[in-house]
Amino acid sequence: MEEKKFEPKIAAFVCNWCTYTGADLAGTSRLKYAPNIKMIRVPCTGRIDPVFIIKAFEKGADGVLISGCHPNDCHYNTGNFHARRRWILFKELLDFVGIDSTRLHFSWVSASEGKKFVDVVTEVVETVKNQGKFEKYAKINEEFFIHE
């Protein structure tokens, strides 16, 4: 079987205080990771609406990463706890809406964990690469010809 080199598209929703800054540190430290990931900065993981994730998959993301401050370390005290609870429930629903829940990744990366950020991204990229393209929503998009 001939296989083309598949480069997945990964959307990341990260909080401003921990993971975004941790990713900055990865940059400052000149660590290297795959360019497949693109980050959307939000103030807190608590801001992330589950629909964002579905929307990202709909718009062609093959994997989604959510990352914020470690439990108890939230800049806004409890935002990441709300997020965590939300994901526990939401993950169950993902399969229902036709998204393989293993394509959604969560992690806690603090502002001082540049190395961890790189490890997380590398792992997510590898996993999604092995899973292949997320096609279900692309097909739906084609069939129903949804345009902005």
Place this chain on the structure above:
Amino acid sequence: MRIGVFICHCGENIGRTVDCEVVAESCGRFPGVVYSVENKYMCSDPGQNIVKNAIKEKNLDGIVVGSCSPHMHEKTFRKACADAGLNPYLFEMANLREHCSWVHEDKVEATKKAIDLTRIAVEKVKRNDPLSPIRVPVTKRSLVIGGGISGIQAALDIANAGFEVVLVEKEPSIGGHMSQLSETFPTLDCSQCILTPRMVEVYQHPKIKLLTYSEVENVEGFIGNFKVTIRKKARSIDETKCNGCGNCQQKCPIKKKAYNEFEENLAFRPAIYVPFPQAVPNIPVIDRNACTYYQTGKCQMCVKVCGREAIMFEQEDSFVTEDVGSIIVATGYKLYTIDKKPEESEIKGYGEYGYGRYKDVIDGLQFERIASASGPTSGEILRPSDKTVPKKIVFIQCVGSRDEAKGFSYCSKICCMYTAKHAMLYKHKVHEGEAYVFYMDIRAGGKGYDEFVRRAIEEDHVKYIRGRVSRIYEEKGKYIVKGVDTLSNMNVTIDADMVVLATAMVAQPNAAKLAQTIGMSYDKYGFYNEAHPKLRPVEVSTAGVFLAGACQSPKDIPESVSMASAAASKSLVLFGSDILEREPTIAKVNESVCAGCFYCQKVCAYNAVERKEIKDRNGNVVKVIAYVNSGLCQGCGTCNAVCPSKSVELIGFTDEQIYAEINAL
């Protein structure tokens, strides 16, 4: 909209891996973008002028700069926009350096990603609204947490500038670790002699409110407007009545039950005690675990001898609330030690050195107490086990520090210096004694520091051996130290009478808890993170909170003192204005859509969501809806995510903006 895109090369930093010209050209074709250029340094004065001129000449109403992290230069470019008459919030940044050029190697891929990241920013800026900062008043008072030398210095600096300070110390006395030291390097100044005048100054200062034996329980609010709850632990003494005569301490029948913490467990103290003679305040505290009264209800010797009726067995913890504008965290460090009960100690390391098992294998602070004139041996160098003068002492550096296996990869910075000092003090007191130092490297950077180590080696004939110790065991009252001299490549065996371990400086055990209370971040060792390692070393990412001393990383006294003064001056900068401007990115309720379910209220960590009644013209309540108090809202957006009708929105990160970003991915 008329959007301008400005791509920065950052010298070579971005330009090497990202083809900035291609990026600028591609971005020029994005819908809405009317002007797109690249420049070597966008943050430079000429770079900013390009933005300013373009705003005016091209009549731009949205700006995207693709350069470094917004944490770096967002403010710079916002100001440039404002200078050119454009609302500073009609600006977005694409992080092409930290999140692209520095982390990727393939130029084609990196350029593609840079274009994507800029497109995301362009789509967002199209949906930005002009905003103006929220203006809030500043409470010109400061809270200093920790009464060691750093906290003392910070408190005095602020108080001497004429502002009030609340100084909170968890121990019964201020002074911290510095009060335990015998002499200080590199001058061999007596530590207490230089510290105690400062302690007294704090106590007598009319602008300083000193709360000892107290801990910060809760912190609410934000820069300029913190509300801090402090727990005053029950001293079991009426502080207003006690005059510090010390009778209770002398007469307390508990003699050998409680270890003396100040003497690093080398001596005992009564159940009612003042930690050390120069303690500030000179008011005792009752150790309820040691006191007979709390176990059996009997004794009350202290009550009998107290002429002022100051003993209060029934006293309970009390709470005080303080309004402050800034917080200085100066909570210091702890030594990597084995406690008096090794089995209860968190640290299990260095069993091979007999640490915690052999009485004469001690740590640096214990040696400080032994060498101190006010210590348990009155300054005579004696072995803790049999009180004889040790003829040979082995000092081992880097115990814990620079040792990944023990969990601390960092250098504790002060040990090279204090070990040289210890060896020197020993040689000054025991002339015929032999001092050996096992070291990995000598790190003596600092004014007069290297000279000090040379003095120990050349004038005081301390024998330095470059190498590690593998094992220490007891034999006939001696401690056999087995090590290696890596310079001569020989095994070394020394029959020492005493061993002093220069153990690592570690973060306070409750460092993480305080960080969580205040909203600071910390590294994996528990040391607090500064906002920027080079340029903002005393600030943390939470505005209005500053760091001083060893709670940020191991450091010596002069460094701690300078950091404390820096933190104090940062506070004073804040107190320089009456009104403070805050980011306007907070939640806002769309009153016509809100159904009043108040999910937002339930998830708000700041109690910022209030109930607002909407009335008809006759004054009848039609509906109750949510209302966000802009003074309290911190802009996390958790309410936005839970709102079923999407009627509460986080300005600056609205659903519309984020969906636009997702669409542009």
